[in-house]
Amino acid sequence: MSHTLxxxxxxxxxxxxxxxxxxxxxxxxxxxxxxxxxxxxxxxGVAPTAFYxxxxxxxxxxxxxxxxxxxxxxxMVRTTVSTxxxxxxxxxxxxELIAHHVDSHPAHVRFxxxxxxxxxxxxxxxxxxxxxxxxxxxKAELAKDPQAEGWSDDDLLMLxxxxxxxxxxxxxxxxxxxxxxxDERERVAQIATRxxxxxxxxxxxxxx
Numbered sequence: 001m002s003h004t005l006x007x008x009x010x011x012x013x014x015x016x017x018x019x020x021x022x023x024x025x026x027x028x029x030x031x032x033x034x035x036x037x038x039x040x041x042x043x044x045g046v047a048p049t050a051f052y053x054x055x056x057x058x059x060x061x062x063x064x065x066x067x068x069x070x071x072x073x074x075x076m077v078r079t080t081v082s083t084x085x086x087x088x089x090x091x092x093x094x095x096e097l098i099a100h101h102v103d104s105h106p107a108h109v110r111f112x113x114x115x116x117x118x119x120x121x122x123x124x125x126x127x128x129x130x131x132x133x134x135x136x137x138x139k140a141e142l143a144k145d146p147q148a149e150g151w152s153d154d155d156l157l158m159l160x161x162x163x164x165x166x167x168x169x170x171x172x173x174x175x176x177x178x179x180x181x182x183d184e185r186e187r188v189a190q191i192a193t194r195x196x197x198x199x200x201x202x203x204x205x206x207x208x
Contacts, residue, residue, distance in 0.1 A: 016054045018044045020068060023061055024107045032062045032111075033119035062115065062123040069108035070130040076101065077134045081141045081163055091196040095189055098167055102174040113172045131168075135160040150207050159206075162199055169195075 022043035026035060035058055041048045055061045080094035102109050115123050138160035142148055148156060170192040177184040 012053075015044070015046070015050070019051065019054055019061060020065060023058075024065060024111060027065075027111055027114075028107060031118050032058065032115055032123060059120050059122045062120055063126045065108075065111060066115075066123060066126040066130060069105070069112050070127070070134075073101070074134065074137055077164070077167065078137050078141050080167065081138050081160075087197075087200050091193055091200070094167070094196065095170065095192050098170050098192075099174050099185070099189065102171050102178070106175060106178055109171050109175050113168070113175065116168075131164055134164045138163050147204065155206065159199075159203060166192075166195060166199060 019040060023035065023040050026039055026043060037051055037058055038048055040058070040061070041051050044050075055064065076097055080097055081090065112127060116127050118124060135157060139153075139156045142156055142160060142163075143151075151159075170188070173188045173192065174185065177188055
């Protein structure tokens with residue numbers, strides 16, 4: 001009996017993932033607010049009623065996509081601001097990690113960039129919630145740095161949000177160069193490096 005239940009559960013998870021994959025592919029060319037349930041079920045090859053065994057609505061599907069796109073990134077985000085290495089090494093490491101993630105998961109990056117300010121409120125809120133978690137985790141990493149001595153919690157959190165926002169900006173810029181030349185990618189890396197340096201300079205002199 002337990003074996004049968006295990007097979008059913010695995011099949012259910014497989015179908016659920018098929019919905020997520022199909023939606024992500026469809027969202028390459030449109031926003032979530034314009035995505036139709038029947039479009040998704042047609043792409044998966046199931047009846048529309050099957051959708052409701054996994055999601056309450058397309059908004060619910062969108063929230064699941066947010067979890068898939070951002071939920072696994074917390075270790076990477078913490079690594080980008082790790083106290084290991086000097087300032088230049090940290091900046092280089094951060095930009096390389098972001099570029100690699102964009103190369104590996106362009107559809108997820110595009111989805112987050114589009115829906116962060118999109119028309120589906122539960123999805124916007126889910127993205128903001130994940131970004132707030134990122135900021136808290138970045139703040140915890142920044143607090144380990146000797147440079148953080150004397151900083152208030154509010155100021156550390158403000159700095160953490162600056163880093164998180166900069167990561168998103170950099171990811172969006174790299175996304176635009178996926179079909180471009182190496183020169184374009186290098187130009188994005190240079191811009192991102194200068195922007196991160198500016199934040200670092202401000203950070204060093206904040207308490208002056």
